[in-house]
Amino acid sequence: xxxxxxxxxxxxxxxxxxxxxxLLRMRACAGEERRAAGxxxxxxxxxxxxxxxxxxxxxxxxxxxxxxxxxxxTALHGLVAVRHGxxxxxxxxxxxxxVYMAVAMAAPGTAGAHMGxxxxxxxxxxxxxxxxxxxxxxxxxxxxAGLVPAAAAxxxxxxxxxxxxxxxxxxxGTGGPEMTLAxxxxxxxxxxxxxxAL
Numbered sequence: 191x192x193x194x195x196x197x198x199x200x201x202x203x204x205x206x207x208x209x210x211x212x213l214l215r216m217r218a219c220a221g222e223e224r225r226a227a228g229x230x231x232x233x234x235x236x237x238x239x240x241x242x243x244x245x246x247x248x249x250x251x252x253x254x255x256x257x258x259x260x261x262x263x264t265a266l267h268g269l270v271a272v273r274h275g276x277x278x279x280x281x282x283x284x285x286x287x288x289v290y291m292a293v294a295m296a297a298p299g300t301a302g303a304h305m306g307x308x309x310x311x312x313x314x315x316x317x318x319x320x321x322x323x324x325x326x327x328x329x330x331x332x333x334x335a336g337l338v339p340a341a342a343a344x345x346x347x348x349x350x351x352x353x354x355x356x357x358x359x360x361x362x363g364t365g366g367p368e369m370t371l372a373x374x375x376x377x378x379x380x381x382x383x384x385x386x387a388l
Contacts, residue, residue: 197383198243201241201383202238204379204380205238205380206238208234208376208380209230211234211373212234216228226281232264233264233377234373237288237384257292258292258293258296262289265285284377287381290314294388295388323382326381326382330375330378333371333378
């Protein structure tokens with residue numbers, strides 16, 4: 191996340207584009223899917239902010255308390271939604287992971303968000319960081335496997351009838367459920383990168 195500036199820029203761009211896509215998705219869907227897209231947009235833009243290289247932005251120390259409060263609120267909202275049968279539990283885990291990273295970056299002994307990652311052991315609890323890394327690695331593998339079309343895995347054609355698009359697309363202008371999964375996969379990969387740097 192805060193090693194070479196290029197990797198920070200690439201991660202920030204990926205997360206910002208993902209957040210923008212989620213905002214577009216909000217316009218095309220309703221109900222629980224719309225709320226999920228909104229939560230993912232907040233997550234994408236939050237991750238983009240965290241990934242900015244230190245040369246561009248070194249936020250003040252109090253900004254991590256604001257960060258923790260925002261993602262703490264999204265975690266509480268996610269917990270209530272999970273208890274009522276809605277919302278994806280992954281969103282709750284992601285919000286809690288963002289709170290954890292914000293608290294770790296604000297901890298005494300770290301030089302702030304962007305410079306604190308330069309030294310080994312700059313922040314975080316190794317066991318918790320390792321657990322989150324394991325969770326996101328499994329999530330990435332599972333989601334990535336879900337993006338492989340069944341026909342392609344069996345060696346058959348991926349296109350639908352008469353060479354048209356494969357069936358099962360989502361709302362017009364959002365790219366379908368595959369794009370939603372690709373967005374979630376992108377954010378999970380970003381989370382792996384940020385946790386490794388923690």
